[in-house]
Amino acid sequence: MFYALERFRATFFGDIAFRSNTTDQSLGLWAYVLYLAVVRHSMEIREATSSDTDAIRSIARDSLSSTYTTFLAEETIDAAIEQWYGDSLTEELEDDRALFLVVERDGEVAGFSQSEVVGQQSKTGHLLWLHIHPDHRGDATGVRLLVRTREALLKQGADAVRCFVLADNEGGNEFYRAHGFERAGQREVEIGSETFTENVYVESGLEGDDEWGAIDEVSVDGETVYVSYGEAARGTRSPFYTAYKSADRHDRYAWFCGNCDSIDNAMDAMGRIECNSCGNRRKATRWDASYL
Structure with a gap:
């Protein structure tokens, strides 16, 4: 498929560059626009609404099942979905203290982040979960969602951002370390009837005019x-x-x-x-x- 598209692009790039006939150039240009429509995958990140509840539950289940089954039993994952994304999800989406962002690829929800801003005098943004559907991992969808979630938390008044990931999730821990965060501590979290350890990440220390290092x-x-x-x-x-x-x-x-x-x-x-x-x-x- 990729080889065919590359030949398609090369052919019509040639049309645009080398044909002198105006009609041929126009046809080549429109063909390249079509090529861009096929190859470029549009992305939109927005706040979640009540119409996204089914997609959020589905992605959370697929994400947990693909990542956590080595140390979470299936019944524990079921309990987690019910605990966090059950009947109360619609109310939580409408809660001003909660922040749910969804990322769409080509019009379909491909992932979401779940965050909150805590504190009064000094506010901290907590990125609790970042779930990406397994089919969209490795294509920068997760990184982009991380960036926009951080931006949204700071816009809501957070002075700093903390991220939480289960200690046994090696891929999740590496994700935060690779994108400008460092581990600052641990805490306990209950999932179903079991207790697990979460690692807490904060933004790496910046010096001078350095930017956040994602x-x-x-x-x-x-x-x-x-x-x-x-x-x-x-x-x-x-x-x-x-x-x-x-x-x-x-x-x-x-x-x-x-x-x-x-x-x-x-x-x-x-x-x-x-x-x-x-x-x-x-x-x-x-x-x-x-x-x-």
């Missing part, structure tokens, strides 16, 4: 870039993130569109960015003297 290695159009999710610019559809040529973040390379995973974009002298693949845009960041 770096992801991404392959885009045959190139490998390193996307810094801590360096974001708000877009009309999704944020733009700074992309580097190396993991040490020394050489800025491009803007990575959070809506369609493309680096094909343009920025003008006023700081406006527009993604050439999906139309995501960032407004100007400074005044144009010609309008004063």
Whole structure:
């Protein structure tokens, strides 16, 4: 499938580049637009609503079953689903203290995060669970949801963010360590009638003007870039993130569109960015003297 799509792209890129006939160029361009529609997978992250309850339960079950069965019995997983995502889920979605975000890939819910802001004088955001459907793991869906959840918690007034993951979940622990967090302690959590240990993660210490260190290695159009999710610019559809040529973040390379995973974009002298693949845009960041 991938080979066929690459041949498809190469063929019509050739049409655009080498054919002089205007009609042929138009056909090639439209074919490439069709190619983008097939290859690019749109992503939307939004707050969950009551219509998402079934999807949340289903993804939680699939996520727990694929990750935790080595140390959680099936009846324990059933009890966890009923305990956290049972009949009270609709009420919890409407609770101002709770934050549920869902991530959609191509119009279908592919994962969700469950968080809360605690405290009065000093508020802390608690990321309690981040579940991604097994079919969407490894394609940056989880990283993007982590980034947007962190942003939402800070926007709600949290001074810091803590993440919780069962100590026996090796993949989950590695996920947080790889994306700017370090273990700060442990706590006990009850699942069904059993008690388990959770590791508590906090953001790694930052020095000077350093940004939050969530770096992801991404392959885009045959190139490998390193996307810094801590360096974001708000877009009309999704944020733009700074992309580097190396993991040490020394050489800025491009803007990575959070809506369609493309680096094909343009920025003008006023700081406006527009993604050439999906139309995501960032407004100007400074005044144009010609309008004063």
